[in-house]
Amino acid sequence: MGLRERKKEKTRLAILDAALDLFLEQGYESTTVEQIAGAVEISPRTFFRYFNSKDHLALWHHDHGEEIMLETLASRPEDESSFTSLMHAMRAVVGDLEGSTGEDRARFLKLRRLMEDHPRLVGMSVARGAATERRLIEVIAARRGVDPDEDMLTPLIVAFAACTLRVGFECPRRDSGLPEITQRMAETIELAERSLRPGWDR
Amino acid sequence: MGLRERKKEKTRLAILDAALDLFLEQGYESTTVEQIAGAVEISPRTFFRYFNSKDHLALWHHDHGEEIMLETLASRPEDESSFTSLMHAMRAVVGDLEGSTGEDRARFLKLRRLMEDHPRLVGMSVARGAATERRLIEVIAARRGVDPDEDMLTPLIVAFAACTLRVGFECPRRDSGLPEITQRMAETIELAERSLRPGWDR
């Protein structure tokens, strides 16, 4: 990886960190792109080259999470039932979080505190999740050998899986640490597995 | 109801109808508030007095749906299990749709076609649903006699119910008529009920 790309990644993280701190300090709405750009000494125009919108700052982790889920899904045995595979994909996301560096954990926790204060951001996060769901539906439909436009069970399987992860993410209390959060997420996943009738995702 | 309120309601619907037609004709993003306002001969400023934002146009049905769900929920017997009550609430929304006037049905179908063309609107719709979920969680937690901040099952029950309705809504194909759509929604609800282990929502 060349100097250029490393520098870009550094700038991207600098923007993100500056933005998160400003958001937590003075609120999301009342922080302008101009301020964020100023804090990392770039022009507002350049900001929009790193993040398509101000909102995308709050969705940073989703891209990574989606990638992990798709990778995990691809690595699961063909004959495993769909929901079980999806739950493994969800666990992989939690596992990745647990194994991440201190900086990344800090970003995650800041983001989570931010969401608690700003329901609008939760909404955007959920909306981003809907895009992921569409991709997962494609994959699962292919695995199950059904037409994604005809079958009704596939979207339901994916939706149940996706909202399980979401509930696990949103559920823990405000001042939770990361171990407590991942613990809760894992528990929620188990709870979902126990709640469904065996073989429902045949 | 006075003349004033009737006129307001008429204007509100006129704006909505003009907007939906423009959206379907030339796309959501490329339709400006100015155009919508022009089509119903009001000032852009007045538009924002009827709808808080352009986006709210696409969320018009959610407020009504949420109301129906909360009402239905309140009317269900205390000892009915949570998920069952929620499924009745979802069915009430479908039932209301079936019993609505021709104009309302037309709006619903236009809205649905719009969503199919614009994933961003689906995202917003999902985000709006997240707000409804929070309210439902309060109600269900009270019914189950648990602390909504501590219990993990309540959010999961509500999330499963909410995404069942959503899947039912999104699932039908592009050119479906209303009976086909409500049929699919009802089927999805039954599918969800069959998929869950009896007593999981104790």
Add this chain to the structure above:
DNA sequence: ATGACTTATGGCACACTGTGACAGAAAGGT
């Protein structure tokens, strides 16, 4: 190093959404 080539950046102009403030118009009640 010097050059040529590619990519990132900043500045500018611009369109669009959304809001506050104020003045005038319309509707309501008496």
Add this chain to the structure above:
DNA sequence: ACCTTTCTGTCACAGTGTGCCATAAGTCAT
């Protein structure tokens, strides 16, 4: 008719996001 309340349009403005172009910085030869 009058006064009060509510709705409306106009203006000014802040903020997000994009296209365009000139310039600066990184990259890769020779």
